[in-house]
Amino acid sequence: MNINKIMVIGAGQMGxxxxxxxxxxxYDVLLYDANEEALDRGIKGIEKRLARxxxxxxxxxxxxHASVLRIKKTASIDEAADCDLVIEAVVENMDVKTKxxxxxxxxxxxxxxxxxxxxxxPITEIAAxxxxxxxxxxxxxxxxxxxxxxxxxxxxxxxxDEVFETIKQTAESLNKTAVEVNDFPGFVSNRVLxxxxxxxIYTVYEGVAEPEAVxxxxxxxxxxxxxxxxxxDFIGLDTCLYIMETLHEGFGDDKYRPCPLLRKYxxxxxxxxxxxxxFYSYTE
Ligand code: NAI
Numbered sequence: 349m350n351i352n353k354i355m356v357i358g359a360g361q362m363g364x365x366x367x368x369x370x371x372x373x374x375y376d377v378l379l380y381d382a383n384e385e386a387l388d389r390g391i392k393g394i395e396k397r398l399a400r401x402x403x404x405x406x407x408x409x410x411x412x413h414a415s416v417l418r419i420k421k422t423a424s425i426d427e428a429a430d431c432d433l434v435i436e437a438v439v440e441n442m443d444v445k446t447k448x449x450x451x452x453x454x455x456x457x458x459x460x461x462x463x464x465x466x467x468x469x470p471i472t473e474i475a476a477x478x479x480x481x482x483x484x485x486x487x488x489x490x491x492x493x494x495x496x497x498x499x500x501x502x503x504x505x506x507x508x509d510e511v512f513e514t515i516k517q518t519a520e521s522l523n524k525t526a527v528e529v530n531d532f533p534g535f536v537s538n539r540v541l542x543x544x545x546x547x548x549i550y551t552v553y554e555g556v557a558e559p560e561a562v563x564x565x566x567x568x569x570x571x572x573x574x575x576x577x578x579x580x581d582f583i584g585l586d587t588c589l590y591i592m593e594t595l596h597e598g599f600g601d602d603k604y605r606p607c608p609l610l611r612k613y614x615x616x617x618x619x620x621x622x623x624x625x626x627f628y629s630y631t632e
Contacts, residue, residue: 349461349514355380355431357448359390359421361584361622362465363437365493368394369522370435371418372407372494378431380422382438387421394419397494428455433518435487437465440590445469446477453478461511463487467587468534468542468594471504481506485515488535489524491583499524504531533598534591542591545583546607548576552627553609559627577627581620589614 352375356367359381367379367390381387398412407415425448428434434452438444445464452462462484464474475484486502499519503512512528519526529535534542548562557565563575580588592606613619613626620626 349432349459349510351432351461351514351518352376353378353431353433355422355428355434356437357381357425357428357434358437358439358465359387360437362489362491362493363435364390364393365491366435366437366465366489367419368397368415369494369524371415372398372411373522375418377419378422378427379419380425380427384423387423391419391421425451426455428452428460429457431456431460433461433463433515435463435465437489440467440469440587440594442469442473445474449474449477449484453480459483461485461514463515465489468538468591470533470598471502471507471531475504475506482508483511485511486531486535487515487519488537490537497523497525498537499526500535500537501526501528502531502535503528534595538591539595542588542595543604545576545580545588546592546604546610549580549607549610552577553607581626581628581630583620584622585610585613585618585620585626 354370354375355378356363357380359379367377371377379390381390395416398415401407402409402412436445436448438448449462458480462478464486465488466486467488471484471486475481478484481504484504485507488500488502490496490498501515501519516526551557551562552559559577563577566572566575589606589610592604595604617623618625621630624630
């Protein structure tokens, strides 16, 4: 299976990063978002990060220019029709994702691989919204995409070996390391990470310590490069809540119960860094 042209759906923090690494690695990229402002913001972010890479001597001005030219933005999902691979990175919500996959199933040729960057939702259920579950797969990048080496590649129940191999090779062509996991809520990454973040939020909720203290303990005591609450702000508190809900529902165990303080922050619109406010404030 040859991958030349990739559509990335969702130009938020993950989608824009995915589009960037695909373009830098030589793929033709179509970036689509339902929200035009988000699309423009995504493209601007890519240009800014690439300009920074030029300043740091990581890439040449010519490479930057060529990469930017390889990314086209589009306001229509129908343009997926001539793509070999679609990587979906919209909000972590099953209804939104299944609707998109069912649309993509109609729009794209039967050989097109449909991948999702979901952090936790069952690949098998997303695949069931299509008539090609063998060509649906999880391709879970880490944040920030241009920096982090891992791509968790998740097989749904029906994902074919050929599709798995193609996606593994594609991830490697992006200079990432692909790790294969099976389809269980939260996969490996967020099944291990998110309960820790949730527990850190509980310690704030129960008055055990202030956010700064919680983060200091985990940084200096456990050698984590970033404290769990800073990381939660960075991931997005809405995304953290969606993931905890998926774990709670998927395993039916109260150890995954989202902390009420996390729910409260999300309801308040304190979604973390992207909203300017989460456990910390990001307004200049
Ligand atoms: P985000 O909130 O930054 O971006 C989501 C984008 O999707 C927005 O620009 C929004 O306009 C767009 N969108 C929403 N509904 C749409 C639709 N129906 N059609 C087209 N575009 C639509 O979210 P983020 O953080 O980029 O997350 C996206 C996905 O990546 C989620 O599934 C999340 O779980 C996953 N993910 C997130 C990570 C993180 O650290 N934030 C890490 C790894 C995966």
